[in-house]
Amino acid sequence: MTERELFDAIGRLPEHYRTEALALEQPCTEQKNEIDALFDSASHTEAVQYRKAPEPEKPVNRPVAVLRKTVPQKPQKSGILGLTAIAAAVALTVGVFAWKMRQDSEMQGNSAAMPGSSADYVQQSDIPAETVTMLPEEQSGSSTQTTGQTDGIPLPEDVPDADEMFTPSPDPTGKNGGVNTMGGHGLLKTVSNTPGTLILEDDDNWYINGGTRISKTVHNANGHLYGELLCQKPGCAHQLDDCPYFNCHNRLLSDGKNLYMTGAKLDGVPNLDQTLFKQDESGIFEPFFSPDLYKRVITSFKQNNQLTEISYAYVLQLGDTDTFYIALRATFYNAANTANEVRLFGVLLDKKSDRFAITLYSDGKPLYDAEHELLYLFESDGNYYPRYYNACIYDMKQIALSYDPEQDVTEPAEMISVFHAYTLLDGKLYYYNDCTDAAYRLLPGECSLYCYDPEKDRDHAVMLLEEKTNRMDITAADGRLYYRTHASVGKDKICSCAPDLTDEQVVYETPQVIRNLYPIEDPAFIHIDAEASIFLLDGTEEKIDASFYD
Amino acid sequence: MTDAELLALFVQRDERAVAETQAKYGRLCRQVAYGILANQQDAEEITNDVLMRAWDVLPQEQPKNLGAFLAVMTRNLSTNRLDQYTAQRRGGGARPAVLDELAECTASAENVEHTVDARMLDDALRQFLDALPAEQRTVFVLRYYYALPLPEIAARKQIGVSKVKVMLMRLRKRLNEHLKKEGFL
Numbered sequence A: 001m002t003e004r005e006l007f008d009a010i011g012r013l014p015e016h017y018r019t020e021a022l023a024l025e026q027p028c029t030e031q032k033n034e035i036d037a038l039f040d041s042a043s044h045t046e047a048v049q050y051r052k053a054p055e056p057e058k059p060v061n062r063p064v065a066v067l068r069k070t071v072p073q074k075p076q077k078s079g080i081l082g083l084t085a086i087a088a089a090v091a092l093t094v095g096v097f098a099w100k101m102r103q104d105s106e107m108q109g110n111s112a113a114m115p116g117s118s119a120d121y122v123q124q125s126d127i128p129a130e131t132v133t134m135l136p137e138e139q140s141g142s143s144t145q146t147t148g149q150t151d152g153i154p155l156p157e158d159v160p161d162a163d164e165m166f167t168p169s170p171d172p173t174g175k176n177g178g179v180n181t182m183g184g185h186g187l188l189k190t191v192s193n194t195p196g197t198l199i200l201e202d203d204d205n206w207y208i209n210g211g212t213r214i215s216k217t218v219h220n221a222n223g224h225l226y227g228e229l230l231c232q233k234p235g236c237a238h239q240l241d242d243c244p245y246f247n248c249h250n251r252l253l254s255d256g257k258n259l260y261m262t263g264a265k266l267d268g269v270p271n272l273d274q275t276l277f278k279q280d281e282s283g284i285f286e287p288f289f290s291p292d293l294y295k296r297v298i299t300s301f302k303q304n305n306q307l308t309e310i311s312y313a314y315v316l317q318l319g320d321t322d323t324f325y326i327a328l329r330a331t332f333y334n335a336a337n338t339a340n341e342v343r344l345f346g347v348l349l350d351k352k353s354d355r356f357a358i359t360l361y362s363d364g365k366p367l368y369d370a371e372h373e374l375l376y377l378f379e380s381d382g383n384y385y386p387r388y389y390n391a392c393i394y395d396m397k398q399i400a401l402s403y404d405p406e407q408d409v410t411e412p413a414e415m416i417s418v419f420h421a422y423t424l425l426d427g428k429l430y431y432y433n434d435c436t437d438a439a440y441r442l443l444p445g446e447c448s449l450y451c452y453d454p455e456k457d458r459d460h461a462v463m464l465l466e467e468k469t470n471r472m473d474i475t476a477a478d479g480r481l482y483y484r485t486h487a488s489v490g491k492d493k494i495c496s497c498a499p500d501l502t503d504e505q506v507v508y509e510t511p512q513v514i515r516n517l518y519p520i521e522d523p524a525f526i527h528i529d530a531e532a533s534i535f536l537l538d539g540t541e542e543k544i545d546a547s548f549y550d
Numbered sequence B: 001m002t003d004a005e006l007l008a009l010f011v012q013r014d015e016r017a018v019a020e021t022q023a024k025y026g027r028l029c030r031q032v033a034y035g036i037l038a039n040q041q042d043a044e045e046i047t048n049d050v051l052m053r054a055w056d057v058l059p060q061e062q063p064k065n066l067g068a069f070l071a072v073m074t075r076n077l078s079t080n081r082l083d084q085y086t087a088q089r090r091g092g093g094a095r096p097a098v099l100d101e102l103a104e105c106t107a108s109a110e111n112v113e114h115t116v117d118a119r120m121l122d123d124a125l126r127q128f129l130d131a132l133p134a135e136q137r138t139v140f141v142l143r144y145y146y147a148l149p150l151p152e153i154a155a156r157k158q159i160g161v162s163k164v165k166v167m168l169m170r171l172r173k174r175l176n177e178h179l180k181k182e183g184f185l
Helices: A003-011 A015-021 A029-039 A045-051 A083-090 A093-113 A118-124 A137-141 A244-251 A291-301 A396-402 B003-011 B016-037 B040-057 B066-088 B097-106 B118-130 B134-144 B150-157 B161-181
Strands: A189-194 A197-201 A205-208 A212-219 A225-229 A252-254 A259-262 A276-279 A285-287 A308-317 A323-333 A339-350 A355-359 A367-369 A374-380 A389-395 A414-418 A422-425 A428-432 A447-452 A462-469 A471-477 A480-486 A492-497 A505-510 A514-521 A524-529 A534-537
Touching: A003 B066, A003 B097, A003 B118, A003 B134, A015 B066, A015 B134, A197 A252, A244 A252, A252 A308, A259 A308, A276 A308, A291 A339, A291 A355, A367 A422, A374 A396, A389 A396, A389 B161, A414 A428, A414 B161, A422 A471, A422 A480, A428 A471, A447 A471, B003 B016, B003 B066, B016 B040, B016 B066, B016 B097, B040 B066, B097 B134, B097 B161, B118 B134, B118 B161, B134 B150, B134 B161, B150 B161
Parallel strands: none
Antiparallel strands: A189 A197, A197 A205, A205 A212, A212 A225, A252 A259, A259 A276, A276 A285, A308 A323, A323 A339, A339 A355, A367 A374, A374 A389, A389 A414, A422 A428, A428 A447, A447 A462, A471 A480, A480 A492, A492 A505, A514 A524, A524 A534
C-alpha cells in the first residue's frame, strides 16, 4: 500500500467525520488572526489589513541597556593556568550555587510581587506555547528605512531605531589587554556552559555563574585561590544594571563557543532593551542583527501590532556554519499598556543570506550535531521538575531549503520524548525516560536509559540501553559517558563508561550525596554534594572550603 | 454572515455571495489547497475555482455545513491537480507534507507493496477512527483529510502546536499498527 492510497482512502471518509472535524468555529479571533499572519504572505489582503490595525500606545520608555563596568586594579598575572587551577576555581561553584539559589529565590520573590512580572506574564498567557511558520521570502528584501512601510506592511512604530538599537555600551568590553565587561583583562571565554552553570574566564579571573570572581593569581591564607563576590554592595537586590552580578547573570549568554550580551535573559528582569550583541574575536560586543534583519524578525512577531519586549534564552551557532538558533520570549502588551501575554519563539537565522525562519522554542538547552547536521530542540511538557521534553529533531539540510516560503518543512524530522537529562555523544542522543512518582519526584533506579541514533532507520533509531538504571545526570566528555550513581546512602559514585555502557570505571566515590555533575573541561568534572562542597574530578580531588560564602 | 445567509445569497444569485464566502471561507480553502499542493499560487487558483463552482452548484445543493462542503470541494480539486502534476512530473518539486507523514503509516518492515482493496481499506480506516477519542479523531481528519497546517489545527482545538505534533505522531504510529494488524502492510 502506498501513502497515496491511504490519502485517497482518507478522502473517501463519510461526511460525518468531515463535518465533525470542522464543526467548531475558530474559538478566538486573536488566534485566527495569528494563524492568518502565519499562513498568509503579505500579498493576502486579510493579513495586510490586520497588520494595519491601529497600534496601541507604547507602554513604557525602555532604557537603552548600557553595561556599566568597574575597572579594578589589574592584578598580577600568572602564566600558570593548569587544569588543577581551573578546577579549583570552578570548585567554588557550589557556594556560589547556594548563594545564587538564595538570591534567585529572593529575586523571584521580589519579581512575583511586582506587577507585570515575568512570572505573571507566563501565567496570563493563553496562547499556544510555540509557533511554527516560515517567513515570506519577499520580506527579505524589505526596506532598510527606520520608518514607513515595507511591501505594504507598516513597520511597528516601537521597533527601536537604528541609533537606539546599536548604541554601543561605552566600553562594552576591552580589546585584548584592555578591561573587559567583567572588569578583568583580555578576552572573555566560556569555560563551562551547562544548564544552570555558566563559567567564564579572562586573563585574570574565573567568573562563576555571574556571582563570583575568582582570581587566578591571588591566594588566601589557606593557600587556596582567592575569590570574591562580584557584587559586594550590602542589601543589593541585583536588579539594576549597576550591579555586576545582574549584568553577568542576566545579560551574558554562551553557546559554549561564542559569548553574547543581551538586554535581558529569561530569568532576568524584563523591560530592558531588545538587542543582542555577539563578542567578536577582539573582544568587542558587536550587534548581532543587522538593522534590516532585526526589524524583519521583530515585525514577524508583531502580527497584531502589539508592543513587544524581547528576552533571550539560548543562542546557539550551528557548528561552523552561518546559521544560528535563538530561543527568545516576546512580551506583548494590550491597549491598556499591561503586559498580557508572552509568546515563545525559536528563530533560525542564516546570517549569510539574512534569511530566517521561526520555529520551535526550546525550553531545554538546544544541541547541535554537526556530523549529521541535526538540531535538537527541547520543548518542555509541563512546568514541573524534573522536566519532560518533547525533543524535536530538525534536519538542517531540510531547514536550509525551508527558507523558500513555498516549502513546508516546519515539521521536525523526528520527535522523541526525553526526560530531564540528555547529552550528545558521537552523533547520538542519550537520554532517560520518565521515572518519577505521582508527585513528579525522581525515582532513582527506575529510569531507563535510551539512545537515539539518527543513522538508523526510524523504526530502530531509538534503542533501549538499560532498564532500571542507576545512572543519573548523564553527560559526555572525552568520548565517554559520565554519570553519577546512588546505590544507597554513603555509596554515591561518579562513573564513566564507553558509549555502549561497557568498560565502566569509577571516577570518584563519596559518602556524601552527589547532587549534580557538571562537565567543566574535558575530562575534569565537579559535583555538588549534600553539604554544598565541591570536588574536582580530574583524577585528583581538591576540596574547597565553602564557608567563605556563608 | 451566517451560512444560511450565505446560502440565501447564492440562491438569490446575488454576487455578494462569492465575496462574502471568500471572506469567510477563503482562508480555509487556501489552507486545504496549500496543504495538498504546497504551492501558494495553486492554492489561490484552487480557491477561486472552488468559489466559481460553488456559484454554480450551491443553488441546487443545500449543505448542512458550508465550510465542510467547500473544504471537501477544495480537497477534491487539489487532489486532481496534484494528479495532473504527478503525471506531468512537475509541481514545484514540493511533495505534500501530509503524504510524507502518511508514508510513516504505510511503511512496513518488509517493504512489500500489497494490492489494496479500497473498500476494505475504507472499513479499516473507519474502524481506526471510530476507536479514537473525538479530539484525536478530529485532529487526524483536520490534518489528513483537510491537510490543514499544524498551527491552524492547534488554534481550532485550543491546544499547543507541539501537542498536535505529538498527537499526530502517535496516531500515525497507531494507524501503522492497525493497518499491519488488518493485513494491509
